[in-house]
Amino acid sequence: xxxxxxxxxxxxxxxxxxxxxxxxxxxxxxxxxxxxxxxxxxxxxxxxxxxxxxxxxxxxxxxxxxxxxxxxxxxxxxxxxxxxxxxxxxxxxxxxxxxxxxxxxxxxxxxxxxxxxxxxxxxxxxxxxxxxxxxxxxxxxxxxxxxxxxxxxxxxxxxxxxxxxxxxxxxxxxxxxxxxxxxxxxxxxxxxxxxxxxxxxxxxxxxxxxxxxxxxxxxxxxxxxxxxxxxxxxxxxxxxxxxxxxxxxxxxxxxxxxxxxx
Numbered sequence: 001x002x003x004x005x006x007x008x009x010x011x012x013x014x015x016x017x018x019x020x021x022x023x024x025x026x027x028x029x030x031x032x033x034x035x036x037x038x039x040x041x042x043x044x045x046x047x048x049x050x051x052x053x054x055x056x057x058x059x060x061x062x063x064x065x066x067x068x069x070x071x072x073x074x075x076x077x078x079x080x081x082x083x084x085x086x087x088x089x090x091x092x093x094x095x096x097x098x099x100x101x102x103x104x105x106x107x108x109x110x111x112x113x114x115x116x117x118x119x120x121x122x123x124x125x126x127x128x129x130x131x132x133x134x135x136x137x138x139x140x141x142x143x144x145x146x147x148x149x150x151x152x153x154x155x156x157x158x159x160x161x162x163x164x165x166x167x168x169x170x171x172x173x174x175x176x177x178x179x180x181x182x183x184x185x186x187x188x189x190x191x192x193x194x195x196x197x198x199x200x201x202x203x204x205x206x207x208x209x210x211x212x213x214x215x216x217x218x219x220x221x222x223x224x225x226x227x228x229x230x231x232x233x234x235x236x237x238x239x240x241x242x243x244x245x246x247x248x249x250x251x252x253x254x255x256x257x258x259x260x261x262x
Contacts, residue, residue, distance in 0.1 A: 033059075034070075041077055050077035065139055068098035075104070079111060085207045085229040085260075087111050092205065092232070092262045096198065099136045116228040117247075140194040147187035154180035204245070204259040206231045211259075213252030217242035224252045233259065 037052030053074035060067055075090030091108035094101060138146070154177045161173035197203075206227050214221030217239045227233070233245040233254075242253045 037073065041073065046077045046080040050074055050081070053077060063097065065097050068094045068101060068104070071097065072101065072104050072107075075107060075111075079107070084111060084114055085205055088115075088230045088232070089205045089207070089260055089262065092203075095136075096262065097139065099139060111230070115230040117231045135190045135193050138190070140191050140198065143187050143191035143194065147184045147191060150180045150184035150187060154184060201261040202235045204233055204235055204243075204261045206233065206254075206258060207260050208258040211254050213245065213250070213254050215252065217244070217253040221253060225250050227254070235259075235261070 033052050033056045037049045037056065040046075040052060041049035053070050056070050057063070057067060057074070071090045071094035075087045075094060078084075078090060079087035088108065088111050091104050091111065094104040095108065098104070135143075157173040157177035157180060159173075161170050161177065164170050164173065206229050209229050211227045212223045213225050213227060215224055216222070227247065231247060233247045236244045236246060236251075238244070238256060239253075241256050243256050243259065244251070244253050245259070
């Protein structure tokens with residue numbers, strides 16, 4: 001039994017090591033731009049700082065977790081200039097890369113209090129909200145590697161169950177393999193959900209000061225409700241330069257050029 005516990009501990013440590021190995025931690029190129037941007041921000045030249053942060057992002061070969069601080073600082077630079085929608089957009093993108101960033105969460109919540117609209121969704125089922133919170137705890141690549149490691153651990157436990165001569169080890173191997181399989185499936189489902197979210201990019205931020213949502217995708221459509229910059233919406237479809245959006249319990253069509261996808 002002690003041998004079995006030792007094997008499980010080693011497997012868990014190895015899984016953590018693998019996840020850490022494949023979690024990006026290097027800032028990459030652009031150190032000069034980064035230093036210039038930080039200096040401009042510290043000197044109160046927020047427009048220059050925002051431009052430098054945006055340049056770092058534009059030059060990035062791939063947006064990984066390492067670029068979350070860039071989006072965070074970009075959001076701060078926009079907020080200092082009173083550009084509410086761009087600040088919220090940057091904070092949202094920061095949290096896409098680093099879901100556990102407490103500073104970004106705090107600043108995003110504070111920025112959202114400045115939004116004129118206060119549209120609440122009263123139809124969100126608590127279980128759906130809980131699952132979404134769980135999904136957003138970790139980035140996509142971590143969920144994927146966690147799923148792979150847990151599945152591998154399940155296979156190890158099944159081998160112990162099949163070939164061990166000890167009844168205790170076989171029982172432990174059987175039950176641990178079931179738990180690992182369940183957790184692996186959950187991790188894979190979260191990774192798949194995040195991949196779909198980042199591929200479809202259905203969530204967006206209103207970037208215009210005032211936007212009137214209409215009942216149809218044309219100028220002559222009946223006005224249903226009004227949105228203001230910074231409001232977060234969900235895009236269901238696009239047609240003829242318009243987007244069918246949902247916010248809270250409201251649904252309507254707004255011009256595509258009045259929003260930017262997260």
